[in-house]
């Protein structure tokens with residue numbers, strides 16, 4: 001393990017269980033990690049980041065993921081916010097916001113709404129231009145790290161003027177509530193802006209300390225210079241670009257979960273004896289270990305391939321990322337369940353890393369493109385080349 005990995009182990013490993021139980025991460029720790037550029041390590045050095053490529057950032061993400069999925073989730077959100085600013089922001093916006101994200105401020109990215117989960121085109125959050133400001137109205141749900149965030153990168157449908165907004169709502173059909181059209185924007189909103197209300201999601205199944213929260217936006221006014229790129233873009237382009245970063249980060253985080261589970265299961269199977277022999281010598285338990293090893297290796301390979309595609313700018317990048325996310329999340333969910341099986345009562349309680357991994361990994365099959373959404377995207381890819 002390199003120096004950065006060892007340092008982060010010292011900061012996170014001992015606290016992960018207590019933070020999970022408390023449902024909170026120490027904010028000073030997050031700010032400290034952020035101020036060292038660790039929460040969004042791909043941001044270029046010119047903006048205070050480490051300028052890591054996808055493969056190196058992935059290795060670091062996996063390491064953090066092996067220790068604490070809540071911290072890794074905060075990293076994913078910070079990185080996704082930074083990536084969105086990097087990809088869509090003007091040079092002035094990059095210079096204004098990125099050093100804040102590598103300087104200790106925390107960020108979250110909000111797409112999802114009550115009526116718009118898998119189908120983000122159903123988003124109804126509206127961003128309306130008003131002179132040299134924009135006004136946001138709407139409601140985001142389950143935004144990771146929003147509880148801790150200073151800056152929120154929020155996605156909404158865009159209208160130039162109030163009258164356009166009204167017409168769009170009428171055109172979109174009775175009851176749909178959609179702002180109409182496919183033009184969308186990503187806006188950087190300071191979390192303390194009047195009209196922003198952040199409410200924690202109660203008792204999440206896993207990643208309990210990741211600060212998931214709902215965000216309501218009631219006439220939230222920010223300067224128009226906070227609209228990334230200063231103009232509307234097609235919604236699918238905006239969300240796909242931002243989510244691609246999140247997918248890659250979650251995929252590597254799942255590799256970390258698998259590594260933690262493999263280590264715990266192997267150690268237990270080598271040392272605990274039943275029927276006069278270590279568990280690992282009973283063939284059905286040995287099979288569990290083999291399956292976990294295969295799960296970790298295949299997820300690692302899928303992530304390495306996808307990161308290589310990112311680093312080489314390969315046209316296969318999008319599909320490779322979806323594949324990596326799908327393989328890693330599924331393997332992590334099944335692998336963590338297998339690890340609990342190997343440890344049995346020893347791992348079946350809050351306080352054991354495999355119990356935490358089991359809860360955390362399940363959620364990875366839902367976010368940044370659920371299993372089903374990933375399968376649909378992969379099937380579309382197959383069909384497009386038939």
Ligand SMILES: Cc1cc2nc3c(=O)[nH]c(=O)nc-3n(C[C@H](O)[C@H](O)[C@H](O)COP(=O)(O)OP(=O)(O)OC[C@H]3O[C@@H](n4cnc5c(N)ncnc54)[C@H](O)[C@@H]3O)c2cc1C
Nearest residue numbers: 109110111112117118142143144363366367368370372373
């Ligand atoms: C831990 C966690 C962290 C999150 N973090 C964030 C965040 O940081 N920012 C953010 O904006 N959102 C976040 N979310 C929200 C997340 O993006 C959504 O939960 C996800 O997109 C799924 O939406 P949904 O929960 O509304 O499920 P639904 O869209 O209602 O789907 C329910 C089920 O139906 C399946 N399904 C839906 N449509 C189809 C279809 N056409 N074909 C086949 N199956 C289908 C889904 O795959 C799923 O299994 C987070 C959620 C969780 C649980």
